[in-house]
Amino acid sequence: MVAQNKKAPAIQLEEISRIYQMAAGEVAALSKINLTVEQGEYMAVMGPSGSGKTTLLNLLGCLDQPSSGRYYLGGEDVSALPDDQLSEIRNRKIGFIFQSYNLIPELTVLENIEIPLFYRSHNDPDGLQRAVRLAEMVGLGSRLDHRPAQLSGGQQQRVAIARSLVNDPLIILADEPTGNLDSTTGQEILSVLHEMHRQGKTLVVITHDVSVAQHSSRTIHIVDGRIKG
Amino acid sequence: MMLPIFFQRNLEVGLKSLWHRRLRSLLTVLGIVFGVASVIAMLAIGEGASYEAQQRIKQMGSLNIIVRSVKPPAEAGKSSQPMGIDKYGLLKSDFYRLQTIPSLRQSAQLRRTRETVWQGEWSFPGQLVLTNPSYFQLVSLSLASGRLFNENDYLYRSNVAVLGAGLIQKLFPLGGGLGETVRVKRNYYRVIGILSDRSISGGGSTVSAENVNYEIYIPLSTGMSQFGEFIFKNEGGSVQREWVELHEIVMKAGRESDIPATVSLISAELKRSHKAADYEIMVPLELLKQAEQTKRIFNIVLGSIAAISLLVGGIGIMNIMLASVMERIREIGLRRALGARKRDIVIQFLSEAVILSAIGGAIGVILGIFIPALVTRATGMKTIVTVWSPILAFAISAAIGVIFGFYPARSAAELDPITALRNE
Numbered sequence A: 001m002v003a004q005n006k007k008a009p010a011i012q013l014e015e016i017s018r019i020y021q022m023a024a025g026e027v028a029a030l031s032k033i034n035l036t037v038e039q040g041e042y043m044a045v046m047g048p049s050g051s052g053k054t055t056l057l058n059l060l061g062c063l064d065q066p067s068s069g070r071y072y073l074g075g076e077d078v079s080a081l082p083d084d085q086l087s088e089i090r091n092r093k094i095g096f097i098f099q100s101y102n103l104i105p106e107l108t109v110l111e112n113i114e115i116p117l118f119y120r121s122h123n124d125p126d127g128l129q130r131a132v133r134l135a136e137m138v139g140l141g142s143r144l145d146h147r148p149a150q151l152s153g154g155q156q157q158r159v160a161i162a163r164s165l166v167n168d169p170l171i172i173l174a175d176e177p178t179g180n181l182d183s184t185t186g187q188e189i190l191s192v193l194h195e196m197h198r199q200g201k202t203l204v205v206i207t208h209d210v211s212v213a214q215h216s217s218r219t220i221h222i223v224d225g226r227i228k229g
Numbered sequence B: 001m002m003l004p005i006f007f008q009r010n011l012e013v014g015l016k017s018l019w020h021r022r023l024r025s026l027l028t029v030l031g032i033v034f035g036v037a038s039v040i041a042m043l044a045i046g047e048g049a050s051y052e053a054q055q056r057i058k059q060m061g062s063l064n065i066i067v068r069s070v071k072p073p074a075e076a077g078k079s080s081q082p083m084g085i086d087k088y089g090l091l092k093s094d095f096y097r098l099q100t101i102p103s104l105r106q107s108a109q110l111r112r113t114r115e116t117v118w119q120g121e122w123s124f125p126g127q128l129v130l131t132n133p134s135y136f137q138l139v140s141l142s143l144a145s146g147r148l149f150n151e152n153d154y155l156y157r158s159n160v161a162v163l164g165a166g167l168i169q170k171l172f173p174l175g176g177g178l179g180e181t182v183r184v185k186r187n188y189y190r191v192i193g194i195l196s197d198r199s200i201s202g203g204g205s206t207v208s209a210e211n212v213n214y215e216i217y218i219p220l221s222t223g224m225s226q227f228g229e230f231i232f233k234n235e236g237g238s239v240q241r242e243w244v245e246l247h248e249i250v251m252k253a254g255r256e257s258d259i260p261a262t263v264s265l266i267s268a269e270l271k272r273s274h275k276a277a278d279y280e281i282m283v284p285l286e287l288l289k290q291a292e293q294t295k296r297i298f299n300i301v302l303g304s305i306a307a308i309s310l311l312v313g314g315i316g317i318m319n320i321m322l323a324s325v326m327e328r329i330r331e332i333g334l335r336r337a338l339g340a341r342k343r344d345i346v347i348q349f350l351s352e353a354v355i356l357s358a359i360g361g362a363i364g365v366i367l368g369i370f371i372p373a374l375v376t377r378a379t380g381m382k383t384i385v386t387v388w389s390p391i392l393a394f395a396i397s398a399a400i401g402v403i404f405g406f407y408p409a410r411s412a413a414e415l416d417p418i419t420a421l422r423n424e
Ligand SMILES: Nc1ncnc2c1ncn2[C@@H]1O[C@H](COP(=O)(O)OP(=O)(O)OP(=O)(O)O)[C@@H](O)[C@H]1O
Pocket: A020, A022, A027, A028, A029, A047, A048, A049, A050, A051, A052, A053, A054, A055, A056
């Protein structure tokens, strides 16, 4: 196993396919994808509905496993790992941002940001401090005790962004992070993502919004499970 | 250090979500509460009742064989004896013949009648017992003060009496009594001994306890010459006369294993001389065994009821846990995406179920200890909460949390994270 090394690409896909077995036959959501994302890149993923963007993101996030092909995450082959190890990789190396925020309503802002710390294999004495700093970074330093229901959509997404960063992941994956927001709020979220990119984070963001492409360092288009251009 | 932290965190999550749905959790847990409480309470009541029964039987002496005179059922067509005298029961000759059975160690003959006992102007209806000195040993009566009558008193037909604690209290309400004189009919007796209080704690068996406490014991030799063998009974307005020589013969076997053979010897001997069924043979040991058997059956019935009520409680837990899983499918997906392993999810939900049922168990234990105390206060019935019954009930309720929480927890952990995250 190759140790994670600074020079290895953050993401390297070799001939990745994802085929769903359906009663009516096979559906190839992704076919033979080859893709390399270097560390520090900000990649936008665009494409029509049903083209396989979410499928790709799930694979990148180790929530799903490819039907064939190899996936190297930070140089480490993660194509066929057992479930527990995939959980650990998601916990340590991946930050998720969802379209619908996915905050836990019973928990406060701070507690929501802390969730990934819960599942770390080692106790992290600086975790709380980092969570507070991230909340401040996304502009919610004064709302640590608030519940998600007391926040606007934009604020909830900021909490989700802080949560995705709390374990200092290798890559951050966002599936239409502005999809549920009005354009002004959406722009604010995009500028937070842009700020993350400037600080050296690796981002993969699915979007329908062309303006994301202006922020990103690179844009790929997916059509029918294949990368175009 | 890794396991406790991981455990503690998932437990925390479980607790939080329970607190969030506290009313519903409490309602769900009522099944367990009542299951556990009723088990402990019923066990306590059963234990108390059987303890009383066993105490009463033990007071009769566990090696003893008791033969009692009983009035035979009136035969149809056959009118009672001339002059309305009913003659039945055990005879002194029976007593002497039974003495020849070699496996017997000790024996006593008794006459029991209701007589008013006087002390100056005070009087009280007591139980007059005429017997041998050996009777005290046979039923292990213990003295509070003074002495019991002995073979000398018997031989010389002394006018001495040993009184029960209750009777002493009634006749000497200001205290004392030992050495004083009491009167039954026209005969005076010196009180040489006072028995200790024999009422079984907690009441319930008040009838027998009172009888014991209101007895006055006089040597049979003394009493026989003074009272004769007639008994006058006021029954339904008409005076009825009965002629009973002995009311009871108490015999003690040498060993427990001798009892069955001895009983059949006694029975055969009595059958030869008694045409009518005017006696009954009682074996306290057998009663004791019966009581134990009854208690075993009672415990089995109780166990079944407990099992059913706890099963119902368990199904309640499973129900709310399944609902809890359904409600939080997205949360489960999210937690999985953020790094929760399957076992983290299992422990989160399992700890929720166990905490729920353990809380139910704890409330049930408190209630189950409280109820018997209340029953005792209200009815005077004796109840015994044994140490192990709350412990066992609590352990079972916690185990129910594990058993019935496992399936929902497992199904939560097995959810596909992607599907779970997509759930609306
Ligand atoms: N669990 C599944 N079982 C079967 N087919 C699936 C499954 N998930 C996705 N697909 C199929 O895979 C293809 C790609 O789906 P995907 O969700 O990746 O599209 P998308 O690009 O994210 O679309 P959108 O922009 O609408 O979110 C679709 O044809 C879809 O029907």
